[in-house]
Amino acid sequence: MRITGKLWIMMFIGLVSLTIWISPALAKVPAETASAGHAWWFWPIILFFVTFIMGILAVLGGVGGGVLYVPIISGFFPFHLDFVRGTGLLVALSGALAAGPGLLKMNLASLRLAIPVALIASTCAIIGAMIGLALPTNIVQIALGATILGICVLMLTAKKSTIPDVPKADRLSSILNICGVYQEASTGEIIDWKIHRTPLGLGLFVIIGIMAGMFGLGAGWANVPVLNLLMGAPLKISVATSKFLLSITDTSAAWIYTNKGCILPLLTVPSIVGIMLGSFVGVRLLKVAKPTLIRWMVIGILAFAGIKALSKGLGF
Amino acid sequence: MEEKTNALLKASPEQILYAKILEKGMYFGLLILFITYILYVFGVLHPYIPLNKLSGYWSMNVHEYLEHTGIKPGWAWLGMLKYGDFLNFIGVVILSGVTIICYAVIVPTLLRNKDIIYAVIAVLEVIILSAAASGILAVGH
Numbered sequence: 001m002r003i004t005g006k007l008w009i010m011m012f013i014g015l016v017s018l019t020i021w022i023s024p025a026l027a028k029v030p031a032e033t034a035s036a037g038h039a040w041w042f043w044p045i046i047l048f049f050v051t052f053i054m055g056i057l058a059v060l061g062g063v064g065g066g067v068l069y070v071p072i073i074s075g076f077f078p079f080h081l082d083f084v085r086g087t088g089l090l091v092a093l094s095g096a097l098a099a100g101p102g103l104l105k106m107n108l109a110s111l112r113l114a115i116p117v118a119l120i121a122s123t124c125a126i127i128g129a130m131i132g133l134a135l136p137t138n139i140v141q142i143a144l145g146a147t148i149l150g151i152c153v154l155m156l157t158a159k160k161s162t163i164p165d166v167p168k169a170d171r172l173s174s175i176l177n178i179c180g181v182y183q184e185a186s187t188g189e190i191i192d193w194k195i196h197r198t199p200l201g202l203g204l205f206v207i208i209g210i211m212a213g214m215f216g217l218g219a220g221w222a223n224v225p226v227l228n229l230l231m232g233a234p235l236k237i238s239v240a241t242s243k244f245l246l247s248i249t250d251t252s253a254a255w256i257y258t259n260k261g262c263i264l265p266l267l268t269v270p271s272i273v274g275i276m277l278g279s280f281v282g283v284r285l286l287k288v289a290k291p292t293l294i295r296w297m298v299i300g301i302l303a304f305a306g307i308k309a310l311s312k313g314l315g316f
Numbered sequence: 317m318e319e320k321t322n323a324l325l326k327a328s329p330e331q332i333l334y335a336k337i338l339e340k341g342m343y344f345g346l347l348i349l350f351i352t353y354i355l356y357v358f359g360v361l362h363p364y365i366p367l368n369k370l371s372g373y374w375s376m377n378v379h380e381y382l383e384h385t386g387i388k389p390g391w392a393w394l395g396m397l398k399y400g401d402f403l404n405f406i407g408v409v410i411l412s413g414v415t416i417i418c419y420a421v422i423v424p425t426l427l428r429n430k431d432i433i434y435a436v437i438a439v440l441e442v443i444i445l446s447a448a449a450s451g452i453l454a455v456g457h
Binding site for chain 1: 321324325326327328330331332334335336338339341342345346349350352353356357367368370371374375376377378381382387389390391401404405408409411412414415416433434437438440441444445447448449451453
């Protein structure tokens with residue numbers, strides 16, 4: 001086995017070992033006892049390392065940081081789901097803010113496509129956050145577990161279309177003038193793109209926004225299939241616009257969680273820094289990574305975290 | 317023809333403007349977040365909740381946490397900036413607030429280009445995000 005392959009497996013084992021080691025539930029002790037057993041500085045340091053590995057795996061596995069952060073940290077760390085969701089949104093938001101300006105300047109993220117979608121998604125993310133904070137924690141935890149397992153299925157089954165066939169732009173997208181031109185770097189081909197099925201796509205962003213706000217997840221896992229497969233935006237435009245879109249969707253929900261008091265700086269800052277540094281390293285490792293292996297690892301971690309969230313919510 | 321294609325390949329003026337403000341806000345917010353965190357964890361500014369007591373609160377839900385610590389939700393943290401933990405909220409608010417500024421700034425460009433629908437959507441987005449930021453939409457357990 002090549003060195004890079006061994007490195008990924010070591011990282012995977014490292015992440016799983018760290019989470020199991022610090023998991024109060026798996027150690028069969030209450031969260032308070034587990035927390036009290038360590039000096040305060042243990043938690044930001046361990047959070048930094050776990051989120052650093054998460055940041056690498058997220059980039060290589062093609063998912064956002066938030067979708068890994070919330071199920072893993074809420075499942076295996078002693079922090080309440082309210083604080084994990086608040087931080088999860090800020091983690092996803094920071095990643096989107098870091099990538100957004102470059103993607104907009106390169107004209108890969110389309111502001112024309114993002115603005116109407118963001119209005120719906122951000123409004124619904126506020127509603128989702130309010131629902132999520134009003135519901136009992138175990139209900140949210142069960143729904144989170146089911147959603148994470150659903151994301152695993154989506155990751156296993158969803159296809160991608162580099163340049164979808166859009167015979168004719170629909171009426172709404174024509175009125176809004178949602179279209180663009182971009183150059184495919186690998187071939188030099190100029191691609192003139194437009195979208196269709198806009199009303200249905202915008203309708204689905206109601207559900208995506210609610211889920212993003214309710215669970216504190218970034219919603220790239222849902223944005224990309226809707227923009228690409230349903231609305232017909234080219235894959236690169238969909239991925240870039242989705243990443244930028246998170247900076248708006250997650251902002252609205254993050255305000256609700258921040259105003260509610262769900263931000264503990266001791267947890268939030270090392271998580272943001274860890275996942276951002278991990279993402280930078282991940283981008284550099286992309287050249288040598290084996291995407292299929294990493295994707296399977298990410299799906300495995302998500303499935304494990306989803307089952308953990310379900311069992312925690314059900315009280316097992 | 318080639319000139320027209322090259323022009324189309326470039327991002328629109330409002331998109332570039334949005335990107336520049338987003339970039340500045342992101343760097344500024346992260347810098348502030350990093351500095352205030354250092355001041356907090358190294359004890360330069362004393363926290364409202366002592367660091368070694370925090371683990372007693374983070375497994376509570378947010379309602380119990382606020383009740384036990386006597387912290388008020390919403391923008392009450394503005395009156396507690398003398399504490400190291402609350403100082404970190406400045407960075408969080410900059411990161412969460414920069415998008416509102418980006419939207420507000422592109423409205424005049426959209427209006428100049430007679431892009432009325434997008435100008436209206438941008439104004440609506442500013443209103444929605446401002447409502448979320450204001451704290452009037454708070455709910456809880």
